[in-house]
Amino acid sequence: MKNKTKLYSLKLFLILMPIVLFTIVSCGNNDGQDPSKFSGTKKNDVANDISAFELENGFGPVKQKIELGPIDPKLVKQGQTIFETKCAACHKLDEKYVGPAQRDVIKRRTPEYILNFMLNPEENYQKHPEAKKMLAQYLTQMPNQNISIDEAKAVLDYFRKVAEEK
Amino acid sequence: MKNISNKIILIVIGLIISMAAIYSGCNQSKGTLSGNEAEQVYVAPGNYDDFYLFASGGFNGQIGVYGLPSGRHFKTISVFAQNPETGYGYSEETKEMLNTSYGFIPWDDAHHPELSMTDGIPDGRFIFINGNNTPRVAKIDLKEFETMEIIEIPNSAGNHASPFVTENTEYIIAATRFSVPIPQSDVPISSYKENFKGTMSFIKLDPKTEKMNLEFQIIVPGFDYDLAHAGKGPSHDWAFFTSYNSEQANSLLEINASKNDKDFIAAVNWKKAEQYFKEGKAKTYPAEYYRNYIDEKTHIAVSEKNNQVKVLDPKDCPGMIYYLPTPKSPHGVDVDPTGEYIVAGGKLATVIPVHSFKKMLKAIEEKQFDGEVGGIPILKYDAVVAGEVQNPGLGPLHTEFDGNGYAYTSAFISSEIVKWKLGTWEVVDRIPVYYSIGHLCIPGGDSKKPYGKYVIALNKITKDRYLPTGPEITQSAQLIDISGEKMKMLLDFPTVGEPHYAQAIPTELIMKNSKKFYPIEENFNPNAVKSEKDSRVERKGNEIHVYMTAMRSHFSPDNIEGIKLGDIVYFHVTNLEQDWDVPHGFTVKGNNNSELLIMPGQTRTITWIPKKTGIYPFYCTDFCSALHQEMQGYIRVSPANSNVELAFSLGK
Numbered sequence: 079m080k081n082k083t084k085l086y087s088l089k090l091f092l093i094l095m096p097i098v099l100f101t102i103v104s105c106g107n108n109d110g111q112d113p114s115k116f117s118g119t120k121k122n123d124v125a126n127d128i129s130a131f132e133l134e135n136g137f138g139p140v141k142q143k144i145e146l147g148p149i150d151p152k153l154v155k156q157g158q159t160i161f162e163t164k165c166a167a168c169h170k171l172d173e174k175y176v177g178p179a180q181r182d183v184i185k186r187r188t189p190e191y192i193l194n195f196m197l198n199p200e201e202n203y204q205k206h207p208e209a210k211k212m213l214a215q216y217l218t219q220m221p222n223q224n225i226s227i228d229e230a231k232a233v234l235d236y237f238r239k240v241a242e243e244k
Numbered sequence: 245m246k247n248i249s250n251k252i253i254l255i256v257i258g259l260i261i262s263m264a265a266i267y268s269g270c271n272q273s274k275g276t277l278s279g280n281e282a283e284q285v286y287v288a289p290g291n292y293d294d295f296y297l298f299a300s301g302g303f304n305g306q307i308g309v310y311g312l313p314s315g316r317h318f319k320t321i322s323v324f325a326q327n328p329e330t331g332y333g334y335s336e337e338t339k340e341m342l343n344t345s346y347g348f349i350p351w352d353d354a355h356h357p358e359l360s361m362t363d364g365i366p367d368g369r370f371i372f373i374n375g376n377n378t379p380r381v382a383k384i385d386l387k388e389f390e391t392m393e394i395i396e397i398p399n400s401a402g403n404h405a406s407p408f409v410t411e412n413t414e415y416i417i418a419a420t421r422f423s424v425p426i427p428q429s430d431v432p433i434s435s436y437k438e439n440f441k442g443t444m445s446f447i448k449l450d451p452k453t454e455k456m457n458l459e460f461q462i463i464v465p466g467f468d469y470d471l472a473h474a475g476k477g478p479s480h481d482w483a484f485f486t487s488y489n490s491e492q493a494n495s496l497l498e499i500n501a502s503k504n505d506k507d508f509i510a511a512v513n514w515k516k517a518e519q520y521f522k523e524g525k526a527k528t529y530p531a532e533y534y535r536n537y538i539d540e541k542t543h544i545a546v547s548e549k550n551n552q553v554k555v556l557d558p559k560d561c562p563g564m565i566y567y568l569p570t571p572k573s574p575h576g577v578d579v580d581p582t583g584e585y586i587v588a589g590g591k592l593a594t595v596i597p598v599h600s601f602k603k604m605l606k607a608i609e610e611k612q613f614d615g616e617v618g619g620i621p622i623l624k625y626d627a628v629v630a631g632e633v634q635n636p637g638l639g640p641l642h643t644e645f646d647g648n649g650y651a652y653t654s655a656f657i658s659s660e661i662v663k664w665k666l667g668t669w670e671v672v673d674r675i676p677v678y679y680s681i682g683h684l685c686i687p688g689g690d691s692k693k694p695y696g697k698y699v700i701a702l703n704k705i706t707k708d709r710y711l712p713t714g715p716e717i718t719q720s721a722q723l724i725d726i727s728g729e730k731m732k733m734l735l736d737f738p739t740v741g742e743p744h745y746a747q748a749i750p751t752e753l754i755m756k757n758s759k760k761f762y763p764i765e766e767n768f769n770p771n772a773v774k775s776e777k778d779s780r781v782e783r784k785g786n787e788i789h790v791y792m793t794a795m796r797s798h799f800s801p802d803n804i805e806g807i808k809l810g811d812i813v814y815f816h817v818t819n820l821e822q823d824w825d826v827p828h829g830f831t832v833k834g835n836n837n838s839e840l841l842i843m844p845g846q847t848r849t850i851t852w853i854p855k856k857t858g859i860y861p862f863y864c865t866d867f868c869s870a871l872h873q874e875m876q877g878y879i880r881v882s883p884a885n886s887n888v889e890l891a892f893s894l895g896k
């Protein structure tokens with residue numbers, strides 16, 4: 079008899095406790111700040127599921143396969159300048175440096191993956207198994223060099239060109 | 245059994261009540277006086293503050309940047325003081341900023357941060373601050389939080405009434421605390437009354453280039469000009485300056501400058517002054533002064549020397565300036581949001597006198613004068629005064645406004661803030677502060693549209709408020725809630741340096757413009773290296789120039805040989821990173837200079853004169869990556885007559 083009541087109050091406790099906790103927690107968000115404005119400024123929600131497209135092409139602004147036209151020599155030149163200023167402190171074409179040799183990156187990865195990785199390394203480190211593997215190997219996180227998507231496409235044409243040259 | 249179920253019922257009721265209590269408690273906590281103080285100042289981890297607070301560092305010559313309501317310290321902006329942490333004032337790119345006509349000066353006493361305004365409201369473009377000791381005014385860009393320009397003020401000593409901006413930042417005004425012979429000359433100090441003069445300076449901010457230029461000065465009788473504020477709205481064309489020592493004493497001022505019953509507020513019609521200046525009424529005085537600025541393209545400080553200044557004399561310029569008699573050595577002068585009331589704080593006064601702008605105009609029109617000094621008419625006190633606040637506390641100094649018809653005045657001697665109503669002049673509330681408050685700050689509290697919400701007490705003394713740290717104890721400010729009828733103390737927070745005065749501005753006006761890095765394409769420093777393959781070492785006579793790049797986690801080059809005793813080594817380090825929050829540091833063993841902190845995309849140069857032969861390591865000081873400890877290199881220094889070839893390499 080006594081036991082049963084105990085059980086009963088335990089059940090009640092279990093039902094009520096989440097409600098109380100919820101009230102307290104929802105209160106915690108209300109600390110004099112406007113949460114819509116000033117909270118959630120740090121995003122670190124990590125999604126575990128990854129689509130087949132993402133697996134092949136990485137995470138970033140490129141969300142569809144792109145049409146590659148013929149290599150544009152003007153873009154190649156621009157891409158080379160960008161590469162030498164913003165990337166060459168870590169990448170050489172034919173030897174491993176801080177990061178992998180890049181002459182045949184276009185053969186290793188899809189164009190979309192290369193673009194997404196240049197433009198959005200942080201998210202790929204968090205979500206992409208291949209990027210995580212590379213990090214474990216090279217130990218240096220590739221920085222976001224804040225190039226625009228057009229600049230990234232120029233670097234891509236540079237990569238395509240140097241791959242042909244060997 | 246029955247007892248037990250009763251107990252259960254009691255528990256349930258108890259839980260419901262406590263839930264209700266928690267819930268209602270959280271509804272009330274939003275900025276009302278019934279919430280608890282801790283909640284009002286708590287900014288949860290990862291969240292942002294509502295306001296930026298820019299507090300002067302007083303005699304450390306810097307500006308401290310804080311968040312409100314938390315009081316957290318974010319940055320110290322180097323202004324007049326060298327900073328070995330960043331290399332400011334040491335690096336080749338920044339040291340020219342501290343040039344003056346007295347040579348290189350690595351320090352000053354910085355008092356009054358002043359936000360630039362558009363239409364009488366802080367616009368978040370710039371903040372200005374004065375150097376008191378060697379008269380200077382600095383302009384800090386709020387996109388970068390860096391000092392971009394410093395102008396020296398000639399014919400000035402003790403640049404205290406400075407810098408205050410007109411309604412659209414047309415001018416930044418500054419007046420002299422210490423009168424001196426103008427132009428300077430070697431005279432007996434006892435000839436004060438005959439030879440010593442004050443000046444008011446009008447620094448124009450070019451609306452296009454945003455550069456400062458000392459447009460003209462007004463020469464005035466040799467009083468001590470203490471503080472100033474420009475008018476707004478109807479009083480847009482005017483600026484007001486307090487003065488004390490109308491006795492013109494040159495010794496033991498605490499007695500000799502406190503004799504007169506009334507000193508003056510000088511009301512200057514700057515529009516009229518500008519017109520006289522344009523009409524050519526100004527005389528040219530010889531004057532040596534510097535203007536130093538960061539060149540936009542190269543990001544290198546440039547020093548420019550000027551040799552003359554235009555000076556207006558009130559005797560030649562009728563209607564330009566008047567004196568408003570004001571009791572007992574007035575200190576602060578503050579103009580209310582409507583531009584009608586001019587509030588004076590008399591250090592020794594028992595009331596706060598408030599002048600009326602309308603009455604002033606009328607008194608001028610009706611020539612209600614009470615004599616003149618140095619060609620400046622003195623208006624009759626009764627003809628200009630709008631009212632007096634009785635019982636304002638002892639030693640009222642400064643006043644700011646909440647935009648709801650109330651004024652808040654700091655009282656130094658009685659250590660309190662007194663709240664009073666504009667128009668009725670009655671005191672409605674008072675709160676003690678700890679201790680000896682000087683200035684006070686309400687966000688936007690000197691503008692046309694104060695944001696209100698808080699008043700910050702900027703205290704001179706902390707005594708027993710914090711853990712003791714030996715004879716020197718922390719400086720401090722206090723945050724007070726003014727959203728209710730009664731003021732409520734929320735928070736004490738220590739500051740870096742003396743928070744002499746401060747201004748606050750809503751976060752969103754600054755945050756969205758904040759620069760994250762310097763695009764490398766826009767780096768026009770002639771010593772920049774924009775690609776690792778161009779990094780190199782060159783000899784020019786006994787100068788060695790190291791053109792170095794930094795990128796997580798190596799310098800290029802990182803092995804250098806062929807340097808000889810007697811050489812001067814210039815390290816030009818370019819940070820090739822293009823992301824936020826990745827500065828690199830650079831230092832070399834035994835350097836008599838400072839370290840360098842190089843922001844992403846920037847080039848900075850530090851010089852080093854090795855004094856002994858041997859091997860010198862250098863390394864990155866700012867923890868930049870997992871392999872930061874690997875970011876290092878070696879330099880070999882050989883005897884002067886050695887034949888070691890100049891050589892440099894990376895990864896060999």
Ligand SMILES: [Cu+2]
Nearest residue numbers: 828864868875
């Ligand atoms: Cu580093």
